[in-house]
Amino acid sequence: MKDYRTYSYWLETCGDDLTPRPPLAGSTEVDVAILGAGFTGLWTAYYLQQRDPSLKIALVEAEIAGYGASGRNGGWCYPGFPVTLGRLRERFGPEAARAVSKAMHESVDEVGRVDAAEGIGCGFLMSGALRLARGRHELPAITGAYETAQALGLGEHYRLLSPEEVAERVRVTDVEAGLFSPHGAVIHPGKLVRGLARAVERRGATIYERTNVEDYVPGPKPRFLTPYGDVAAKTLVLAGEAYLSRLARLRRALVPMYSLIVLTEPIPEERWAEIGWAGRELVASSRYSVDYLQRTADGRILFGGRGAPYQRGSRITDAQDRHEPTHAMLRSMVEAWFPSLKGIGFSHAWGGPLGMPRDWMPTTFFHADRGIAGAYGYTGSGVSTANLSGRVLADLITATPSALTALPSVNHRSPRWEPEPLRWAGIRFVQEGFARLDREATRTGVAPSGSSLVERLGRH
């Protein structure tokens, strides 16, 4: 049996002993069967129970609740949507961009509300999110995002900060500017996902753990097929994110991309005095290869980033959680950002797969006639987006009229990924290209042009 505590610091410290719940024992029938007990599956169950407490709900989970990205992420509960406001405006118009922004802000609040109402205690702290321009080359990204928000009438959510104003919050090297949004919460995602699992069980849902769904059959008699029997339901919900690419029917719907994290030992108070960061803001820079940081409640720095290479055939393996070159890069970035931490010890390193659709646009869909629903494709922005998905799916499945079901992600169909080996070649080209753009821009101090092939392919 796997030692689930080793998959992340969050699972290790969530307070549960992580003994798996019993697997499915023979075929069964429910109203709604949900594949996956991460944030998407659990929020969907939660809001379905709010809409109709009589619904019989089963969650079918291959490992344990919170095993996937939900139990491993950076703990950023923030209103960022996988597709930027600028891109949303281009593709779906300004009204749709504003509606997504509003829904995402509400989702952050909603996570905090349920955390308190259910007594989950995930340490939800509305600390705000601070995006930095580290180096002059990152300035256009910050000012561009701010101008887009202003043009959409959303400027009041953001504030441009000078380097001095950033330093009043957190002292990081090479800062040229910051973009601060007060709306973003730092959380302990392990406590949230495990607490949500208990909350839906209290209301009568059953979670079958260590039960892999091998296939699903939509149509007049929808059902999940597992080694221990079928789970038949009026509605099936696909909430398995990156791992869905393992199912034959969804092999090209999304690809697993790895995000990796390192965590320092607790940092002594005198060293914190040099860094500041008393407000525990969510912090990131604006580089292409993505980074994200949080100051944990127990005084450590979590530093996450992308860069681990995509594996041909969308492979998902435990070995990819610990890609040493990426972890070494992240450790060196901690010292580059915070030189006063030179020599600090690192206690944890982990990672996990996130699900990426071909056009970066997540989907939340329901086909009543075939009894199938699902939500996936958040790339790296799924903590609060999954809450939104749960509410949208509950509205769709119970036919509750709501403004949320008009969002552009609802019933969105992304193009399929290319077959292999073209897919691998294309993704590696963009991954390597992003790393090269970051290196070049750091060296020259000049922002990438925005028009190179890599940038056009990676626009979102």
Ligand SMILES: Cc1cc2nc3c(=O)[nH]c(=O)nc-3n(C[C@H](O)[C@H](O)[C@H](O)COP(=O)(O)OP(=O)(O)OC[C@H]3O[C@@H](n4cnc5c(N)ncnc54)[C@H](O)[C@@H]3O)c2cc1C
């Ligand atoms: C390292 C990392 C850092 C991240 N940081 C952030 C962040 O700070 N903020 C943010 O907003 N987003 C972040 N993300 C993304 C975010 O964590 C995810 O988008 C979100 O948790 C997805 O939730 P989910 O429930 O859809 O998927 P998951 O949490 O991946 O859950 C899917 C579940 O389905 C189960 N499953 C899959 N297939 C099957 C099957 N066939 N049968 C049965 N069960 C199955 C899996 O075992 C898993 O438990 C990060 C992701 C990673 C990997």
